[in-house]
Amino acid sequence: MADNSADRTAAAPGEPPLEEQIAAYQREFQDLDPQVEKVVSALSRLNRRMNVAYSRQTADLGISNAEWEVLKALVLSGAPYRMGPGELAKRLGLTPAAMTHRIDRMVAEGLVTRERDESNRVRVIVEVTPVGREKWLDAMRLASVFEEDLLQDLSSGERHTLGELLTRLLIRVEHAQPDAGGRLTDLD
Amino acid sequence: MADNSADRTAAAPGEPPLEEQIAAYQREFQDLDPQVEKVVSALSRLNRRMNVAYSRQTADLGISNAEWEVLKALVLSGAPYRMGPGELAKRLGLTPAAMTHRIDRMVAEGLVTRERDESNRVRVIVEVTPVGREKWLDAMRLASVFEEDLLQDLSSGERHTLGELLTRLLIRVEHAQPDAGGRLTDLD
DNA sequence: AACCTAAAGTTCGAAGCTAAACATTACATC
DNA sequence: GATGTAATGTTTAGCTTCGAACTTTAGGTT
Known part of the structure; x- marks a missing residue:
C-alpha cells in the first residue's frame, strides 16, 4: 500500500x-x-x-508517494477538486494505463471517487473525497515542516537568490525543446 | 531494453x-x-x-538510464572499474534483488562481466567491459553538452553561487537524520 | 572439530509501470 | 442518417522493482 x-x-x-x-x-x-x-x-x-x-x-500517513501526487494534482486544481484520468496522467507524467490502476487503488482506499461524465460519456471524473483531502493536508503539514528545515541555514536573501536561479534554469528547459542533437534551443 | x-x-x-x-x-x-x-x-x-x-x-545510445547509472558507479570507482553487487546496490539505492536482475541484463548485453571472487567465494565481482566503458563515455559526452546548455544563461558567478547554495542544502540533508517527527536535526 | 552467527547474493511472489491493442463515445462530412 | 476519424479510458502482456525467504561461505566460540 x-x-x-x-x-x-x-x-x-x-x-x-x-x-x-x-x-x-x-x-x-x-x-x-x-x-x-x-x-x-x-x-x-x-x-x-x-x-x-x-x-x-x-x-x-498510510498512503504512498504516488497517491500523494494524485491528491496534490487534484487539490491544486481548485474546488471542486475534480479532474479526468487523462489530464491527471499528463500532469503526473504517467501513461493512462498506469493512471487507471492508480485510481482503482485510490477508489478502493476511499481517497477519491470515480464516475462517468454524463455530459460526455467517454469521459470520467475523478474527485477527491473528504478523507483524501484530509490526507493531503496531513501530508502537506509534514512536508512544509521538512522543507522549512531544509532551508533553515539559508537567509531570506539566499533563499530568494536560489529560487530565482533555479527558476531561470527551469525556464530554459521548459521553454526549449531539444533539437536533433539533444541540444536545447530557444523557441522564441 | x-x-x-x-x-x-x-x-x-x-x-x-x-x-x-x-x-x-x-x-x-x-x-x-x-x-x-x-x-x-x-x-x-x-x-x-x-x-x-x-x-x-x-x-x-541503446542503453537504459538504469544501466547508465550502474556504469557510472563502476567507472567513477576508478580502475579497474570493479565493484560487488551489494555495494553497487547501496550506491544506487536499490535492493540487492534488483541489482541481481540488472546485472543479469547488463551481462547479457555485454556491458559488464560477473565473476566469483576466488579469495572470498561468497562475493561476486562486477567489472565494466570495454564496450560498457565506451557506452559510458558516449553518454557522458551527450550529458555534458546538455548540462552546459542548461546552465548557458547563468554567468560564471551565478553558477558558483548556485553550486554553493545547493551544496549547503545537500550538507544539511546528508549530515542530518530526521528525528521522530521527521524534523532534521544536526549530528555534530 | 562442531556449531552459531553474520554477510553476500540469488530466488520467489507480489506490486506497479509501460506499450500496444482494444472498446466506447462524440463529431464532422458526405 | 451512415460512415470515418479522433479522443478517452480500459485491458492485456511483459518488464523492473521490492520484500522476504533461502543458499552459500567466512569466521568466531566453545
Whole structure:
C-alpha cells in the first residue's frame, strides 16, 4: 500500500562526498566543467534525498508517494477538486494505463471517487473525497515542516537568490525543446 | 531494453506555470512560505526535466538510464572499474534483488562481466567491459553538452553561487537524520 | 572439530509501470 | 442518417522493482 521504495536509499546513502565524486569525474572524463558538474550533481542528489523524506512521511500517513501526487494534482486544481484520468496522467507524467490502476487503488482506499461524465460519456471524473483531502493536508503539514528545515541555514536573501536561479534554469528547459542533437534551443 | 519511461513527461509536460502552482498552494494551504515552496517546486521540476533529457540520450545510445547509472558507479570507482553487487546496490539505492536482475541484463548485453571472487567465494565481482566503458563515455559526452546548455544563461558567478547554495542544502540533508517527527536535526 | 552467527547474493511472489491493442463515445462530412 | 476519424479510458502482456525467504561461505566460540 505505502510506497517505501526509497527507504533503502535513506538507510544507506552509500554515496561518496560530493567533492570526491566531482574529482572522480575529472579523473575519468576530462572535458567536463567542474562547476557545471557540481550544480548538476548537487541537484540530483538533493532531489533524491528529498524524495526519500517525502516517502517516509507519506508512508507514516498510510498512503504512498504516488497517491500523494494524485491528491496534490487534484487539490491544486481548485474546488471542486475534480479532474479526468487523462489530464491527471499528463500532469503526473504517467501513461493512462498506469493512471487507471492508480485510481482503482485510490477508489478502493476511499481517497477519491470515480464516475462517468454524463455530459460526455467517454469521459470520467475523478474527485477527491473528504478523507483524501484530509490526507493531503496531513501530508502537506509534514512536508512544509521538512522543507522549512531544509532551508533553515539559508537567509531570506539566499533563499530568494536560489529560487530565482533555479527558476531561470527551469525556464530554459521548459521553454526549449531539444533539437536533433539533444541540444536545447530557444523557441522564441 | 531502453528505459524510455520518461518520454511521456517530455511529450506532455502538462504542468501549470510555476507561479500559478505556487498561487494554488497559497490558496489551498495557507501556512506555507511561498519562497520555500518556490525553491522546492523548482528543484523537483528541474530534476524531472533533466531525467527526461538523460533518458532520451541514453535511449539513443541503446542503453537504459538504469544501466547508465550502474556504469557510472563502476567507472567513477576508478580502475579497474570493479565493484560487488551489494555495494553497487547501496550506491544506487536499490535492493540487492534488483541489482541481481540488472546485472543479469547488463551481462547479457555485454556491458559488464560477473565473476566469483576466488579469495572470498561468497562475493561476486562486477567489472565494466570495454564496450560498457565506451557506452559510458558516449553518454557522458551527450550529458555534458546538455548540462552546459542548461546552465548557458547563468554567468560564471551565478553558477558558483548556485553550486554553493545547493551544496549547503545537500550538507544539511546528508549530515542530518530526521528525528521522530521527521524534523532534521544536526549530528555534530 | 562442531556449531552459531553474520554477510553476500540469488530466488520467489507480489506490486506497479509501460506499450500496444482494444472498446466506447462524440463529431464532422458526405 | 451512415460512415470515418479522433479522443478517452480500459485491458492485456511483459518488464523492473521490492520484500522476504533461502543458499552459500567466512569466521568466531566453545
